[in-house]
Amino acid sequence: MWFDVGPFGSNPFHAHRDKLEVLLHAHGSTLLEDSGRFAYSGNSFSHSMRPYCHTTQAHNTIRIDGKQQAQAPAIAKSPRPVSSWSFEPSRDIIQGSMASYDGLEGKATHSRSIYHQRGHWILIVDVVTSDRGSRTVQAAWHTHPNSSVSVDATSGVASIIGVDLKTEQRSNVRLALIPATGAQTWNSSKVVKGQLAGKDGASEDQGWYSEHYSDATAAPTL
Numbered sequence: 001m002w003f004d005v006g007p008f009g010s011n012p013f014h015a016h017r018d019k020l021e022v023l024l025h026a027h028g029s030t031l032l033e034d035s036g037r038f039a040y041s042g043n044s045f046s047h048s049m050r051p052y053c054h055t056t057q058a059h060n061t062i063r064i065d066g067k068q069q070a071q072a073p074a075i076a077k078s079p080r081p082v083s084s085w086s087f088e089p090s091r092d093i094i095q096g097s098m099a100s101y102d103g104l105e106g107k108a109t110h111s112r113s114i115y116h117q118r119g120h121w122i123l124i125v126d127v128v129t130s131d132r133g134s135r136t137v138q139a140a141w142h143t144h145p146n147s148s149v150s151v152d153a154t155s156g157v158a159s160i161i162g163v164d165l166k167t168e169q170r171s172n173v174r175l176a177l178i179p180a181t182g183a184q185t186w187n188s189s190k191v192v193k194g195q196l197a198g199k200d201g202a203s204e205d206q207g208w209y210s211e212h213y214s215d216a217t218a219a220p221t222l
Helices: none
Strands: 022-026 029-032 062-064 085-087 091-098 108-117 121-130 137-139 148-151 158-164 170-177
Touching: 022 170, 029 170, 062 108, 062 121, 121 137
Parallel strands: none
Antiparallel strands: 022 029, 029 158, 062 137, 085 091, 091 108, 108 121, 148 158, 158 170
């Protein structure tokens, strides 16, 4: 598992708005993916999609009120506090937060904590603290183009079929993405693949993946 808790980066051309993103590989298969980098220049479709890969929705993190994460801070000024992580033989714990969003009214902070019970399961806890009670929160989970993602309409549990890292074909590895129940629950869940802004009523690009420099492939995104 990869968990991004670092700063935005000093070069905005290369950096992405992806703080608190989670990527997951298991048993030789990819399960949760990054959207990739797309073509830096030219007139290809991949280059036309490059702005998408910099957005927050192109990564496995959340948006608040539909806003993009800000391009800050540029660099880290101190080490991660020891209290934000703990690695033991049987489990791992790590935490991070993001409190800067472009154009967000008021103040809000996304805090993500991850508990990994080694060899068994992973718990991701997202908490949004805010100076007001009405916020919209949207989470995205990206997969490989050859993955399959389905959502049980009753339970809200998503099933992700992994892709072999060597052959890029579907594998026998499965991930059950189980939403927590309680006072706060998701209003809806859907799978998007190859969505383009302005087409079929879509307001934004979503569900794209670039494994190599010059490609852009539709990929299932929850």
